Amino acid sequence: MKIKKIPLRMCTGCMEMKPKKELIRVVKSPENEVSVDLTGKKSGRGAYVCRDAQCFEKAFKTKRLSRNLETSISEEIYNRLREEIQNE
Template sequence: MANHKKISLRKCVISQQMLPKKELVRIVKTSNGEIIIDPNGKANGRGAYLRPTLEIYEKAKKSNVLERALKTKLTNQFYEMLYREISEGWD
């Protein structure tokens, strides 16, 4: 019997699609209230996942879905950092 590794799925908070965790960007609100982009997906805190496309980025910026998911206000500086991460190619 072949050993198949289980693929962890997560839901994009904007598109509501279930996708492999490695294909999504994780944004975390840490215990001290700092908002970070978590490239490894292992940081402690409240997390939300986004598909790393400019279309999803635009929807996230226009709506308050990401802010509701993280239960905090997001700054323009954070959105600029997120835009750079996505446009430079998320890995």
């Protein structure tokens, strides 16, 4: 049998390559709306964050998410991510 390749993505907090399913995706749609994509299937430009509070705080402080998505991210999105990470 053929071994299935696991897609890897880079976390914007720790800058490590991790399996896509372990990360939370933040997506900017073609209409420039930013949202949290838990399914990982929404269309648009995506940025990924680990499900780790320290990693998220690092990405938040350095504003890497907004830089990767090339747009400003509202406080509401950051709060939603924080809530999602704490629920893990």
